[in-house]
Amino acid sequence: MSMARRNSWWGWLALLFGFGFLYLPILLVIIYSFNSSRLATVWVSFSFSAYSQLFNDRQLLDAAWLSLKIAFWTATASMVVGTMAAMAMTRFKRFPTKTVFGALVTAPLVMPEVIIGLSILLMLVSMGGLFGLPSKGQVAIWIAHVTFTLSFVTVVVSSRLQEMDRSLEEAAMDLGANRVKVFFLITLPIIAPALLSGWLLAFTLSLDDVVIASFMAGPSSTTLPMKVFSSVRMGVSPKINALATVMVLAVSTVAFIGWWISARAEKRRQRDRQLALQENG
Structure with missing residues (x-):
């Protein structure tokens, strides 16, 4: 056996081992459901009794619905604020506190969730008397999750803005x-795949999330990960x-839709670029 073929077999074996390590536990969970x-x-x-028990468990369904609502509004707010932060970091000229601003925006990427949850809880408790912000409950979880996920969206959108042809x-x-x-006619359509990814x-x-929500959850605001x-x-x-x-089926469906939209946008952008080159040529 040649060295190239042997390396190919080792590559395929490592790939199969990696995919098996990642997806075999998920497959077992699906089978045992x-x-x-x-x-x-x-x-x-074989039976559907587990699904019957699931859809008859009102507490679990309420926790799932609460988590979906919080996740939706968290993602929406993080996308808007993260895009604004990314525009400030990539499009604005250098201002005196730009370095500090970038460090503060990306700090949650490397900060433990326990520290984030505790610090936001203390902030909400201290500011509750001033602005009426609740220290526990759905709104508190939403504020904490926006703070936590904002940096991830900012990094994704910033990388796309830096690669964009200005x-x-x-x-x-x-x-x-x-x-x-x-912004709305040129920049936004180009960075739309990055916005969707973020x-x-x-x-x-x-x-x-479990850790941060555990600090913010109240008596009637138990999220699905906490319940599980x-x-x-x-x-x-x-x-x-x-x-x-x-959940795997739902997330896979959403991820596939997002990939399909991004792939269509990328093909459209490549087609428009080729047409522009042909017209200029």
Whole structure:
């Protein structure tokens, strides 16, 4: 066997091992969600009983709906504020506190979630008497999640803005368009895939968070990860497998839609670029 073929076999083996390590546990969870046993890891027979238990558990469904609402508004707010921060870091001229501003925006990337949750809780408690902000509950979780996910969106959008050809914006302004019109007609369509990626990333991080939400949650604001984490302490229930299967299906569908939209936008941008080169040529 030649050295090139041997290296190819080792490459395929490493690839299969990596994919198996990542996705085999998820596949096992999906398989055991169709188990009729009361134990989540003992296979008896094929059944939809776990899904029946899941959709009859009102507390679990309420926690899931709360997490989805918080994740949606967190991703939306993080996308808007993160885009503004990215524009300030990449489009504005250097201002005295630009370095400090960039460091503060990206600080949550390297800061432990325990520190973020505790610091935001103390801030809300101290400011509650001044502005009426709740220190516990849905709004508090939303504020904490926006603070946590903002840096991720800013990094994604900033990288796309830095790669963007600024001559397109300058040409539009030379033709008489103001900065607001240039942003909505030129910049926004180009960075739309990055905005979608940042939104999905913020949505996933908010939906998956346990540590920060534990600091902010009140009596009637238990999120889905907190509910699942508290329930598995006494053993994994089959309905948790069913819930995980539903979540995997939902996230995979959203991710596929996002990839499809981004792929279409990239193909459209390449086609427009080729047409522009042909016209100039």
